[in-house]
Every structure is written in structure tokens, then in C-alpha cells.
Amino acid sequence: MRQLTLPIAPGPAPRFENFRIGANAAALPALQALLHRPRPSTPLMLWGPAGSGKSHLLHAVEAALAETGHRAGRLDAGGPLPAGWDERWALLILDGAEALDPLRQHVAFTLFVEASTRGLPVLSAARLPPVDLPLREDLRSRLGWGLVFQLQPLADAEVREVLRDEAARRGLKLQDEAIDWLLLRQARDLGTLMDLLDRVDAYALEHQRAVTIPLLRAMLGGWTETPD
Incomplete structure (x- = not known):
């Protein structure tokens, strides 16, 4: 006899505390600096293969920022487009940068320029290093001119x-x-x-x-x- 399957308890939400650091300790101080004022205005990019923890860390930054009463703007390769710049944003997150379509590249560039004008950081993630991103040059160069950390999968x-x-x-x-x-x-x-x-x-x-x-x-x- 088979038993009816019960709903599976969701895993813990991504946080810095439950991130398996492995060989990726170097990126954490720079990411945590985004949570404190004055926030660095230098862009920060994480790149590495699937499963190396990029999205976990982006969500951890977003959650930690929310705990201080602030919000992050977000643009994902497969997600909805933001309506425009939100005055409540304290930083901008771009996830899946290697897969941004032309429309999202245009929106990402516009938001990046706005963030830079306001002195706010841009945190991005991709599976490829900046030099190899298949993006329009003005966006690709901006994503790569700041701090860049390569993330390694766990051993x-x-x-x-x-x-x-x-x-x-x-x-x-x-x-x-x-x-x-x-x-x-x-x-x-x-x-x-x-x-x-x-x-x-x-x-x-x-x-x-x-x-x-x-x-x-x-x-x-x-x-x-x-x-x-």
C-alpha cells in the first residue's frame, strides 16, 4: 500500500548563516559591506558555475538588507521587469547576467546608470566572467570594472x-x-x-x-x- 504524499517542508531560506563557504570566504566581507552605511558604490560581481552559491548569496544580501528596513531592486534574466527606479532601493541586484535578453540588457544598463548616479552599489551574478559575458559592451564593461569574485563549487x-x-x-x-x-x-x-x-x-x-x-x-x- 502506498501512503499519500504529504507536503515537503521547505528548506531554510538563504542566509549568510547557512551558506556553505567552502573555498569562497574571500567574497563574504565585500558582500556584508553592502549592508552597512556608508555603502560602497563600487559594483560587485560574483561568477561561477551552477551550484556554486551565487543566487544563495544574492538572496542572503537581499534578506539581510530587509532586516535593516531597506530594499534591493532586482532584475533576473527570467523574471519580470521592474517598473522603474524605486526610491526605496538601497542597492541593485542583477542575477543571471549571462542570460539577459536585449530588452533586459537595456533595462539593466539604465538601472545601472541610475544607481551609479545615486552612489549606490550594483551586485550582479553570472556563470561567466565579465570578459566572456555575451552582453552589449557598455553593460558588460560596467559589470566588470569593480570587485569580481569567482565562486567555486563545494568539494x-x-x-x-x-x-x-x-x-x-x-x-x-x-x-x-x-x-x-x-x-x-x-x-x-x-x-x-x-x-x-x-x-x-x-x-x-x-x-x-x-x-x-x-x-x-x-x-x-x-x-x-x-x-x-
């Missing part, structure tokens, strides 16, 4: 620790052999792995089974056998 041991901790938070017991099996067959960026853990959680609950390799095979491979 294997750190990824394993994250998986164990998140599984424990959900009440799942994730054995080393199950982690080994997953990491051999799945992308190792944390975003993909956390989404996968959501699926594992729901599947194990539905089948009322422990998380074993046969269960993972059944879930990921579409096997018809009953998971152990």
Missing part, C-alpha cells in the same frame, strides 16, 4: 555533508552507499541535489521505505519492482 566531502545534514533535517537516513550512488549518477551542483532530495523524500514517504539503492533505482530509473 565532494562538503557536498556529502550538505546532503547528510539536509536529509537529517527531513528525518531521512541517507547512508553513505546511497550518497555514493547518487553522486555517481547525478549532477553535483547543490541546486540539482536539493531538488533530487525533495523527490527522494516524497518517493520514500509514498512507498513507506527507507532510502536504499533499490529505492533510488526505482525512482530514477522507472523500475517496476517494489523498492526494498
